[in-house]
Amino acid sequence: MTRIDDLPIRDELRGKSPYGAPQLDVAVRLNTNENPYALPDALVDRIAERVRDAARELNRYPDRDAVELRTELARYLTRTAGYKVGVANVWAANGSNEVLQQLLQTFGGPGRTAIGFEPSYSMHALISRGTGTGWISGPRNEDFTIDVAAAEKAIAENRPDVVFITSPNNPTGTAVGSDTVLALYEAAQAAKPSLVVVDEAYAEFSHHPSLLPLIEGRPNMVLSRTMSKAFGAAGLRLGYLAADPAVVDAVQLVRLPYHLSSVTQATALAALEHTDTLLGYVEQLKAERDRLVSELRVIGFEVTDSDANFVQFGRFDGPGGSHAAWQRILDHGVLVRDNDVPGWLRVTAGTPEENDAFLDAVRELKKEQSS
Structure with a gap:
């Protein structure tokens, strides 16, 4: 066999x-x-309505750039994270894993490396390998917080092209403070510079505010989110990022054409109508x-x-x-x-x-x- x-x-x-x-x-x-x-039933009914409308045009390709969806995601982030972003700052894909894959296809790849501080979300390493990006396992403290000095040293020594910071961290649940994120961002820029990806898949559940405002003036910082957790839509497979518009333009160099189906976009838009x-x-x-x-x-x-x-x-x-x-x-x-x-x-x-x-x-x- x-x-x-x-x-x-x-x-x-x-x-x-x-x-x-x-x-x-x-x-x-x-x-x-x-x-x-x-x-809730009201949302299920609204999804059915939106999908029925989308089904009438399934003979046509979906909106390639998902402009309406990205506009509504930007409005949601602005409202809940306390920092104004627009459609040019937001990109969406089939789950946050595809968002991460597109980022690694764009900023990682053969001859490049990514670092994460483990234990953390294992897909960071897996997607890195899948895109031919070398993986570096960075250190954590015994209490699962990030050892800032050790992390800065690892970044300086390895000079990675992509740095992953997960907050709240999976599987430990620990949040990462903005001071730590800023310290690692500065270390990454001094070393290369590098793209810093803040994975906020569980941000809505945190005791602390979103790290979204940190993207201001930092073109090499990206915030990744998902609708799988807080929106109760794991079966939808919809993830998104917020970043400088140049990053949004860059990932479109590697995205597959028409990657978000009309049905996916319609379902996500319906869910965003029921945010409260x-x-x-x-x-x-x-x-x-x-x-x-x-x-x-x-x-x-x-x-x-x-x-x-x-x-x-x-x-x-x-x-x-x-x-x-x-x-x-x-x-x-x-x-x-x-x-x-x-x-x-x-x-x-x-x-x-x-x-x-x-x-x-x-x-x-x-x-x-x-x-």
């Missing part, structure tokens, strides 16, 4: 595994940071996230401070480590995420009922560990 490594694939892809989390049929699934609330309702769900999830943090600490777990819609908890240093704990929680009908961070697991904030089931499961786990 032919294996992947028997094929003439690129050397940097050999021995690697595709990104993915287990998709198991269990009662409570809290492993992929999805928003647990279904879209969807952000109301976000407030509920923030409260549930904070409850998980508090309850897990009461039970006796270590918990990383979280600004996202998930919580990292541990430590699992006994036989089998975190994976054995993951399996025991699964045995109780709850699926969480083992991100291969030694001694730690991650749980997504679900509905109150789902979170109760999870907390019951980990209470049983703690009893088993203590017996």
Whole structure:
């Protein structure tokens, strides 16, 4: 039987595994940071209306530049992040992963490198490899915050072409302060200069304001966002960026023609019409996230401070480590995420009922560990 490594694939892809989390049929699934609330009926009806209108012209290509959608995304960012951006500052693609891929196709590639501070979003490294960009794993402190001095040193020594900063960080949930982002941006500009990508996929869940205003006067800084989390639209696959207009022009050099379908644009526009309702769900999830943090600490777990819609908890240093704990929680009908961070697991904030089931499961786990 032919294996992947028997094929003439690129050397940097050999021995690697595709990104993915287990998709198991269990009662409570809290492993992929999805928003647990279904879209409201009024929004579903509006999506149907917009898609029906778009369907009448499916014989034509979609708006190649998605101008209406980018205009509404700019309006949303201006309203919620407290910094005015326009259509020229915003670009959209099929999920934030495609946004990141386009950035790496434009600013990375063969002979170039990218750096991220791990553990962090594993797709940064995967997309880097997929675009032929060399990957550098940068340092973090024991508490999962970024060691600024060590990070500045790594940037100075490696002179990367792209720097990734994830805030709130995935899988740890920790936010990154603006002072840290500015310090690393300055280090990156002194070293090369380099593109700095601030991945804000979970920004709406944070206790802290968006880092969007930092793009002012910094043409090599990009902010990446998604509609998968706060908008409860993981199945839509819509991501976007905000940056200097020159960056928006640059990524269009590599984008595929008509990459955003008419249906995708119509659905996203409908969702943006219901921002207030969807952000109301976000407030509920923030409260549930904070409850998980508090309850897990009461039970006796270590918990990383979280600004996202998930919580990292541990430590699992006994036989089998975190994976054995993951399996025991699964045995109780709850699926969480083992991100291969030694001694730690991650749980997504679900509905109150789902979170109760999870907390019951980990209470049983703690009893088993203590017996």
